[in-house]
Amino acid sequence: MEVRSCRGCGKLYNYLGPSTPACPACMAAMEEKFQVCKEYIRDNPGANIQKVADETDTSVKMIKQWVREERLTFAEGSVVGIECESCGASILTGRYCPACKFKMQQSFANASRRPSDPQKTQTKNDRDNKMRFLDR
Ligand SMILES: [Zn+2]
Ligand SMILES: [Zn+2]
Incomplete structure (x- = not known):
């Protein structure tokens, strides 16, 4: 067990x-x-982070941390003063803006998708051609 101050x-x-x-x-x-x-x-949607800190006797730093942890979400249009860690856009909660989050999800999906098998496609086309030939 560790003891800390x-x-x-x-x-x-x-x-x-x-x-x-x-x-x-x-x-x-x-x-x-x-x-x-x-x-x-919740009761004051649109209040900026400084006002929330003043009114609730908290620090801006603490609120920002809760926002980063996505425990707190500010309403659209509030001045929160936190930026996307990827592109620097102003955001309301979390660590990244919706665009960067989307990009990250996309690249993750691309990385996990298996490459298409060109040989399989070829075989299917050949079979289709043969069938067409037999139909004639
Ligand atoms: Zn203490
Ligand atoms: Zn971003």
Whole structure:
């Protein structure tokens, strides 16, 4: 077991992995703030990230992290101030813009698709030709 000092309050706590970045008390407080932010954004669609941070007593940095994790989503037209990690376009949630996400999915699909077998196509054409010949 690893003991670390909490980055929130400085107290020592048992670090159990990346899911425990702070002590249990700070984790609970953070989760509470997350719920407050989430509700604030739901009730105030279009509010920009700075205003959400001010109104909910959170930091812009924390909100951005939740947005990157896709736990928070801002409404269309909000000023969030996070960019697509691939092309730099302004986005509302996650790490990539819809266009880059789509491109990534496409290249993934292409990579996993098996190349077409030209010989098979040839055989099928030959058979079709023969059949046409017999029909005559
Ligand atoms: Zn703490
Ligand atoms: Zn992009």
